Amino acid sequence: MIAALRRRCALPMAWLLAALLLAPGIAAAQAVRDAAPLQFQDAAEERRFHALVAELRCVMCQNQSLADSNAQIAHDLRREVFDLMRSGRSDDEIRSFLVERYGEFVLYRPRFSGHTALLWLAPGLLLLAGGVVVVRIVRARGKRPLTAEEEQEW
Amino acid sequence: MARPATLSAVVIGVVFFGLVGLLLYGVLVSDRADREALPSPLIGKPAPEFELPLLHQPGTLFSSQELRGQPYLLNVWGSWCPGCRVEHPVITRFAETRRVRVVGYNWKDEHADAMRWLEQFGNPYWLVLVDYDGRKAIDWGIYGAPETFLVDAAGIVRWKHVGPVDDTVLAESLGPVLDSLGVAR
Numbered sequence: 001m002i003a004a005l006r007r008r009c010a011l012p013m014a015w016l017l018a019a020l021l022l023a024p025g026i027a028a029a030q031a032v033r034d035a036a037p038l039q040f041q042d043a044a045e046e047r048r049f050h051a052l053v054a055e056l057r058c059v060m061c062q063n064q065s066l067a068d069s070n071a072q073i074a075h076d077l078r079r080e081v082f083d084l085m086r087s088g089r090s091d092d093e094i095r096s097f098l099v100e101r102y103g104e105f106v107l108y109r110p111r112f113s114g115h116t117a118l119l120w121l122a123p124g125l126l127l128l129a130g131g132v133v134v135v136r137i138v139r140a141r142g143k144r145p146l147t148a149e150e151e152q153e154w
Numbered sequence: 155m156a157r158p159a160t161l162s163a164v165v166i167g168v169v170f171f172g173l174v175g176l177l178l179y180g181v182l183v184s185d186r187a188d189r190e191a192l193p194s195p196l197i198g199k200p201a202p203e204f205e206l207p208l209l210h211q212p213g214t215l216f217s218s219q220e221l222r223g224q225p226y227l228l229n230v231w232g233s234w235c236p237g238c239r240v241e242h243p244v245i246t247r248f249a250e251t252r253r254v255r256v257v258g259y260n261w262k263d264e265h266a267d268a269m270r271w272l273e274q275f276g277n278p279y280w281l282v283l284v285d286y287d288g289r290k291a292i293d294w295g296i297y298g299a300p301e302t303f304l305v306d307a308a309g310i311v312r313w314k315h316v317g318p319v320d321d322t323v324l325a326e327s328l329g330p331v332l333d334s335l336g337v338a339r
Contacts, residue, residue, distance in 0.1 A: 059297040073297045076288045101295040103195045129169060133162045
């Protein structure tokens with residue numbers, strides 16, 4: 001079953017294998033499948049695009065961002081993000097578009113809501129708990145009279 | 155004097171064992187076969203509307219409206235996809251029970267390859283929709299093949315499975331959903 005799921009990654013892997021075997025012939029075949037690279041109007045649009053895809057997760061190869069991944073679905077989603085940008089959607093609208101289809105998981109920076117509250121607050125709570133513990137220990141030690149050994153001056 | 159120290163020990167203990175528990179949970183979950191499967195936010199929501207060409211009638215567009223009235227299983231596949239070959243006999247057997255229509259969703263494929271694949275292994279599908287540039291698949295939240303959806307008569311997505319469907323998935327996961335929808339065996 002795990003192996004079967006892993007095989008879902010087969011499309012990019014198959015291309016890689018094909019590329020190794022058929023290095024000279026592959027350029028044309030790839031060109032058919034992959035559309036032309038995205039053409040940006042200006043540097044600002046390109047910056048906005050890269051900032052956006054860097055914080056979106058590739059749903060297939062899950063520990064890569066949409067910007068890094070070579071999976072076919074990442075390519076498709078980058079194109080979709082680009083088209084949405086072109087159609088005048090805001091960054092938030094584009095994120096919502098993807099969350100509606102793929103779930104909160106696509107966001108590397110999940111939004112603050114009921115079910116992500118613990119995720120956002122836990123580091124702060126842990127720090128607070130640690131701080132309280134340290135303060136208590138320090139105070140307790142402060143009240144205790146020093147032992148003979150501790151009194152000794154070096 | 156002893157009280158604050160005890161309280162601190164309790165806080166440290168709770169945090170420590172809490173983290174250990176969390177890690178243990180992570181280790182146990184990592185053993186699950188579907189650990190990489192994303193839960194679909196589409197469950198309980200209307201299936202996306204589409205107009206897609208049919209594999210066997212390339213000129214004709216088929217509308218999602220035409221699927222209304224009866225539930226259907228949407229099976230995403232491609233001739234390039236090894237997992238789809240694995241589940242093909244299972245899908246075929248399920249289609250032969252005629253419990254619900256099984257609609258093929260030929261994703262990111264090439265026409266000749268898809269036709270050859272069906273000829274070689276058999277065509278279990280009621281009809282096969284074609285989405286070669288993968289644009290409509292994004293509306294479904296499809297991110298790989300195979301993936302399988304169950305859509306009810308009203309067009310609501312009821313169930314999704316990521317990865318090859320096997321007999322256990324049919325019996326233990328899809329079966330109860332079909333029963334709850336009142337689909338005759």
